Amino acid sequence: MSLRPSELRDVARALEPELSGAVVQKLRAPWPGRLELELRKPGRTVRVLLSVESGLARLSVIEGRALSSDSGPSPWLLRARKELTGRRLSSIRCTGPKQVRLAFEKGGTARTLVAELGSPGVLLLLGEGDAPMAASEGPPRPPSDVRPVDEGGSPSRLGQARGLDAGRAAEALVAARESVVRREALQRARVQPLRSTLQRLRRTRAKVEAEAGRDAIAEEHRRWGELLSRALDRVPRGARSVRLTEWTAEGAREVEVPLEPTLAPRAQVERHFRQYRRLLRGSAMARERLAALDREMVEAERALAEAEASTEAEVVAPVAPVPVRPPRKRAAPAHRPYRVFHASGGQPIWVGRAGEDNAALTFRVARPHHLWMHARGVPGAHVVVPLDRGEEVGQEALLDAAHLALHFSRLAGEPRGEVAWTRARLVKRVKGGAPGQVTYTGEKVLALRVEPARLERLLRSREDG
Structure with missing residues (x-):
């Protein structure tokens, strides 16, 4: 039961005049997604909690400290302590339905702590000009765009609390649910x-x-x-x-x-x-x-x-931290070790990029039943035609792949040449050889006369990437 956007806005507005000018004395992160700041003003110390945990996200004022895990401080916490300890809090702003920004300054330099209360949420540490410095999860990144918070929305559950009491009311609202969730x-x-x-x-x-x-x-x-x-x-x-x-x-x-x-x-x-x-x-x-x-x-x-x-x-x-199943994210595309061209019938043809990429294409990407091809007797790219198990390559696709094997070899520009082809399972690494250096068996040899129009069509069919 996280705070609603309107409640988050009200707590930020209530805390800002009470805490502006307070100095950061200590920072604690009992577990990822939770940051406790100990702020000191003359005559009093206030503990502010920023939580981006799923279902428990909030900005609040706490009295005690949560029990931390046995592991030492994380790299995120060490960086936050280094950048924020001793700085004065200058503002607390709700800059979006699920975003809070705390600005700090010292000696003319600014630092900003951003809490993005999504699912999953993240805490971001920013430098001058909002330059990313650290994040509680994943690599440093810029914050999401600032969006206005609807002044209407659902009624607040915080009652008439003002000042620090608004922060305490926010903590009381979520704390009951938090104990159930953790249990x-x-x-x-x-x-x-x-x-x-x-x-x-x-x-x-x-x-x-x-x-x-x-x-x-x-x-x-x-x-x-x-x-x-x-x-x-x-x-x-x-x-x-x-x-x-x-x-x-x-x-x-x-x-x-x-x-x-x-x-x-x-x-x-x-x-x-x-x-x-x-x-x-x-x-x-x-x-x-x-x-x-x-x-x-x-x-x-x-x-x-x-x-x-x-x-x-x-x-x-x-x-202890609430276990949260991370959302399924599409993995960032890894380096593709080959270029993709298309035969006249639409059949994809994979052409290796360099020595190590040739090895990756042949021994990691290609399946044993795929067709493998190489210009005969000269250095060049490995060429693979992906096929279904038991499928034979068509004559046009074979000629197209052979043209690419010649073009991406030392025979590029020559009017004719020979191309060897076999199944990928019959290609073996040369022990102690350079990356991409192979031997193969069961090959057939195609004596090819280059057709410029065919080669031009193939080069135009290349996919981006």
Whole structure:
């Protein structure tokens, strides 16, 4: 239950005349997203809290100090202490529905502390001209644009409090919810690992139980081995199976025995007996493992039941940060080690940029079934045509890729040349060689006469990036 934009504005307006000119004596950050400033004016000390935690964001006045974690001060806090300690607070402004700016000055230089109360929120330290200096999360960055706060909006829950009392009212409003949130977070921190452990044990038990039930499969291999041992002269070489007669109490019956085509008849017998022994050992070991897993599951279920039934007194512990799941963000695009061109049919063609990028394209980006190409006998770019598994490259796409392989090699500008192509899985690094230096097998060679119009079309098809 964070402060509403109108409440945030009212607290900032109420605190500014009370705290202007106060000197920063101490700064504490018990955990990321929370900053406590100890401000001193003649005759009194006031502790101001800036919190950007999800659901608990606020600007308020606190009486005591939160218990901090055992870890030392973060780089963010060390930088904030260095820049703000000893400075005078000159203004407190609400510069947006979810933004508060505290300005400080000393010796003609200015520093600004910005709290952006989003989800997630962030605390920013700014220098002269709002130059980014530090951030509580992530790299330093400029603050969001200033936006006016609606003078209307939802009614304030702070009552008629004024001055420092407005800050205390804001803290009382959020503190009750904060204790509930932290208690729930602590309960989740106790229960969730136990649930995950129990789920993992159940999955493992299901797999081990399947292994423990392979006695019947082992018995099949024993039967097949005995049948083959009595009919070695009837086992054809290179066959995948053979039909033999098995005599049982009910009479004769035909049994189809699977074979390994590359093995001799005697080796076929040994193979089935070896499988029989291996499966029996595995089943025995799996049964022992099942007993141990059952004991672990009983203990995990007991611990989970105790955690879920914990009383409030057992759950409450020293104040700790509220676990917040970070929002899913699209990762910043990494360096792409290749250029993208398009064949006449739209098929993408990837062309490596340099030595290390060629290696990255061939061994990290390309899949084993992709087509790989290189100008034959000269240094040049690695060229990859991405294909689906089992797909063959079309003739036009092959010619287009070959043109690019020649153009991005030492043969650029020559009227003709040779290009080798194979599957990416057949390309190997040269041990101790330069980045991008490779050997390859299974290649085919294409003698190419360069078509200027085709090459011009390909170069125009290049994607930006």
